[in-house]
Amino acid sequence: MAGDSRASANAAAVLRAVLEHGPVARSGIPPVCGLSPAAVSRQTTGLLRSGLLRELPGPGGPGRPGRPLVPLDLNTGPVSGPVTAALHIGVPASTFGLVDLRGQVLARRSLPHHGLDPATLPQAIARQLRAFLDEYDTGRPLLGLGAALGGWVRPDEGTVVRHEALGWRDRPLAAELSDALGLPVRLDNHARAVAGAEILFGHPDARRSLVHLFVGNVVDAAFGIEGTVHQGPGAAAGDVAHLPVPGSRTPCPCGRTGCLQATASDTALGAEAVRRGIVPEPSVSLLVDAAATGDPRADRLLRERARDVGRAAALLLDVFNPAVLVIAELSSLLHEGYLDEIREAAASTKNTTPPPPAPRIVTPHAGPAVLPCAAATVLLDPLFRDPARLT
Numbered sequence: 001m002a003g004d005s006r007a008s009a010n011a012a013a014v015l016r017a018v019l020e021h022g023p024v025a026r027s028g029i030p031p032v033c034g035l036s037p038a039a040v041s042r043q044t045t046g047l048l049r050s051g052l053l054r055e056l057p058g059p060g061g062p063g064r065p066g067r068p069l070v071p072l073d074l075n076t077g078p079v080s081g082p083v084t085a086a087l088h089i090g091v092p093a094s095t096f097g098l099v100d101l102r103g104q105v106l107a108r109r110s111l112p113h114h115g116l117d118p119a120t121l122p123q124a125i126a127r128q129l130r131a132f133l134d135e136y137d138t139g140r141p142l143l144g145l146g147a148a149l150g151g152w153v154r155p156d157e158g159t160v161v162r163h164e165a166l167g168w169r170d171r172p173l174a175a176e177l178s179d180a181l182g183l184p185v186r187l188d189n190h191a192r193a194v195a196g197a198e199i200l201f202g203h204p205d206a207r208r209s210l211v212h213l214f215v216g217n218v219v220d221a222a223f224g225i226e227g228t229v230h231q232g233p234g235a236a237a238g239d240v241a242h243l244p245v246p247g248s249r250t251p252c253p254c255g256r257t258g259c260l261q262a263t264a265s266d267t268a269l270g271a272e273a274v275r276r277g278i279v280p281e282p283s284v285s286l287l288v289d290a291a292a293t294g295d296p297r298a299d300r301l302l303r304e305r306a307r308d309v310g311r312a313a314a315l316l317l318d319v320f321n322p323a324v325l326v327i328a329e330l331s332s333l334l335h336e337g338y339l340d341e342i343r344e345a346a347a348s349t350k351n352t353t354p355p356p357p358a359p360r361i362v363t364p365h366a367g368p369a370v371l372p373c374a375a376a377t378v379l380l381d382p383l384f385r386d387p388a389r390l391t
Contacts, residue, residue, distance in 0.1 A: 310344065
């Protein structure tokens with residue numbers, strides 16, 4: 001690479017080194033990013049000037065006499081640290097967030113969609129999101145908005161190609177939100193967004209290879225290798241709604257039985273919970289609350305869903321054999337026992353002989369804050385790949 005491309009790559013290498021190893025003295029950066037001390041010095045100067053890095057008080061390690069080392073870190077300071085607005089659009093509700101450069105969620109709020117028309121939903125979201133941002137405005141630089149939702153999304157165009165539950169087709173959602181908010185907006189599918197957040201902020205093994213399975217009202221997946229989330233032609237990768245669940249006979253609108261979304265989605269689970277008389281309305285949150293208060297019927301149904309998810313996950317494990325399999329599913333995010341159920345079902349369903357070393361089946365590193373963290377990553381990941389976007 002030459003010229004600006006090389007400078008951008010060098011700046012990205014320094015920024016990622018500080019993300020992974022900071023706080024760190026300047027002299028500690030060259031060994032972990034492969035650049036010369038002179039190149040690191042040039043890039044840190046630019047990154048400090050842009051506000052992406054900051055110098056911390058106190059020594060960063062032993063230096064030459066009279067020259068104490070000053071540690072550098074990402075600028076997450078409460079006054080000057082840049083923040084990103086985050087938006088996840090679900091079917092029953094949207095989630096807003098304010099997120100710093102380390103992916104830490106500083107504030108979040110939910111907007112129920114009850115009574116809102118999907119056709120005008122973006123305008124209603126923008127109004128409430130603007131109010132949220134104004135409420136939490138402390139004067140810190142706002143980089144823009146990262147937004148994520150289910151369905152088929154083309155991030156380069158900022159377009160929702162297809163979202164069945166909301167009835168959206170070829171909707172220029174990024175442009176709509178940008179016009180309404182007066183902010184730069186980046187948009188992606190939420191499964192890819194969670195995968196990107198795990199690669200950027202999560203377990204180091206995720207940077208080698210990962211598969212992410214998102215189980216909500218929309219069920220989809222993403223996979224990444226060597227730090228890059230795969231999109232495929234037309235950004236259509238990750239559609240697993242009709243992945244067969246071994247042993248399931250649940251009818252699907254597609255005409256087949258046992259499809260993953262028809263079997264294990266929040267929509268299917270909520271309807272089944274109402275049918276069994278466990279909750280008065282089709283809400284997975286109410287079902288999880290009922291299980292937490294000791295209702296054995298709720299616990300049994302959640303474990304049934306966990307086993308279905310585990311059996312579907314086993315198919316993904318057989319195909320990809322990733323270093324990490326990340327499951328974003330509400331009950332397992334909140335209670336380890338349901339994650340164990342997923343792990344056991346996946347292990348008992350795997351068909352490879354002899355079995356490979358067991359991949360790590362985990363929940364997202366951000367826990368219950370997974371949605372705003374992932375949405376913010378849609379904007380932050382390009383910044384970490386090319387800090388010149390800001391500088």
